[in-house]
Amino acid sequence: MTPRTKTAAEAAQLLERHGVTAPPVPVRKLAELERVKVVGRPFEGNVSGMLVRKGDQAIIGVNRLHAETRQRFTIAHELGHYLLHPHKKKVVDEVRRDFRDDVASLGIERSEIDANAFAAELLMPQAFVTQVHADLIDEGEEPETDQFVSHLADRFEVSRDAMSYRLYNLGLSRQI
Numbered sequence: 001m002t003p004r005t006k007t008a009a010e011a012a013q014l015l016e017r018h019g020v021t022a023p024p025v026p027v028r029k030l031a032e033l034e035r036v037k038v039v040g041r042p043f044e045g046n047v048s049g050m051l052v053r054k055g056d057q058a059i060i061g062v063n064r065l066h067a068e069t070r071q072r073f074t075i076a077h078e079l080g081h082y083l084l085h086p087h088k089k090k091v092v093d094e095v096r097r098d099f100r101d102d103v104a105s106l107g108i109e110r111s112e113i114d115a116n117a118f119a120a121e122l123l124m125p126q127a128f129v130t131q132v133h134a135d136l137i138d139e140g141e142e143p144e145t146d147q148f149v150s151h152l153a154d155r156f157e158v159s160r161d162a163m164s165y166r167l168y169n170l171g172l173s174r175q176i
Helices: 003-017 027-034 067-085 110-123 124-140 146-156 160-169
Strands: 036-041 049-054 057-063 095-100
Touching: 003 027, 003 036, 003 110, 027 036, 027 067, 027 110, 036 067, 057 067, 067 110, 067 124, 110 160, 124 146, 124 160
Parallel strands: 036 057
Antiparallel strands: 049 057, 049 095
């Protein structure tokens, strides 16, 4: 199984496990159902969020100063770390911390690539995006317009940029 397939499968299993069948995905609730506490705090600098683990406990800290769509992606990203990388040993005083910052979005480290892919798969599952995309076209909306992408982004409660990348990666758009 490729890393991409693993992230998609893990996101799909999480959605199925908790009965999520349509957008928007309740990412905060999913974290709580997985026994991961989500706490909003103002962070300085470019930190969007972090995952802190101590023993069996896990907390996702999310920068409450960021837009709600960014917070949702950050929570999904950190939940990806929690589910995909439980064995990784990054420990400070017996506490593991993973930070989501500008470096995380560069796609340099495998674990960050995986967590970003997981977040996209979780918040914008292919089946959901394909269905809503088709529904909008059936309603007469013109695909690949700013308004079309905005409607999809609003429906999934993600940023326009995140939706543009997802549409492109799913082959539903020729532009980012």
